[in-house]
Amino acid sequence: QVHLFQSGTELKPPGASVKLSCKASGYSFTSYGVSWVRQAPGKGLEWMGWISTFNGNTNYAQNFQGRVTMTTDTYTTTTYLELTSLTSDDTAVYYCSRDSPHYFQDGVRFDLWGQGTLVTVSS
Amino acid sequence: EVVLTQSPGTLSLSPGERVTLSCRASQSVRSSYLAWYQQKPGQAPRLLIYGASTRAAGIPDRFTGSGSGTDFTLTISRLEAEDFAVYFCQQYVTPPWTFGQGTKVEIK
Numbered sequence: 001q002v003h004l005f006q007s008g009t010e011l012k013p014p015g016a017s018v019k020l021s022c023k024a025s026g027y028s029f030t031s032y033g034v035s036w037v038r039q040a041p042g043k044g045l046e047w048m049g050w051i052s053t054f055n056g057n058t059n060y061a062q063n064f065q066g067r068v069t070m071t072t073d074t075y076t077t078t079t080y081l082e083l084t085s086l087t088s089d090d091t092a093v094y095y096c097s098r099d100s101p102h103y104f105q106d107g108v109r110f111d112l113w114g115q116g117t118l119v120t121v122s123s
Numbered sequence: 124e125v126v127l128t129q130s131p132g133t134l135s136l137s138p139g140e141r142v143t144l145s146c147r148a149s150q151s152v153r154s155s156y157l158a159w160y161q162q163k164p165g166q167a168p169r170l171l172i173y174g175a176s177t178r179a180a181g182i183p184d185r186f187t188g189s190g191s192g193t194d195f196t197l198t199i200s201r202l203e204a205e206d207f208a209v210y211f212c213q214q215y216v217t218p219p220w221t222f223g224q225g226t227k228v229e230i231k
């Protein structure tokens with residue numbers, strides 16, 4: 001069964017870092033990239049960045065440059081998102097999504113999503 | 124950044140009605156880089172349409188996407204109970220990839 005399974009809820013104080021995981025199963029892992037998208041409570045969707053699971057190349061949204069790191073482990077078919085210097089504005093549900101293997105590509109993208117991880121930033 | 128503006132913000136409709144949702148881009152978007160998603164409370168988004176008009180796998184044919192340039196539309200021919208949700212458009216031609224703010228379709 002094709003699936004993306006994300007790690008569990010996180011509660012972090014301001015200034016801390018968080019590292020989330022997204023494990024893929026049921027498909028050829030390195031044939032697709034992964035994007036991360038977050039959604040603040042009651043708000044819309046915000047794309048954070050993309051990673052190639054084939055070679056680890058990344059492209060991050062400007063809003064997160066310097067604070068975000070995406071990595072991938074082909075042996076465990078897991079992709080990671082690390083976000084540093086957390087503030088209350090980072091409180092959101094974070095989703096991983098199966099994406100194109102190429103950053104610039106049309107066609108089917110974001111066709112499979114994880115269940116989401118709630119990150120709460122609070123003292 | 125390409126800003127996608129969706130209208131209306133909320134639609135109150137009854138099952139069986141026809142729905143037309145709008146997504147307007149701040150600059151031209153090549154059709155093959157425009158997608159639509161459905162999101163229900165507590166769930167992840169679900170891909171409905173990509174390439175502006177191609178239904179994703181398993182999406183019923185009551186969902187139709189159309190448009191080009193800066194104006195795109197998602198039409199639901201006859202609303203069913205499971206269609207009450209929030210709908211987002213997205214572009215992935217000019218980074219950062221952006222989403223519209225969403226249109227909520229609620230039961231009247």
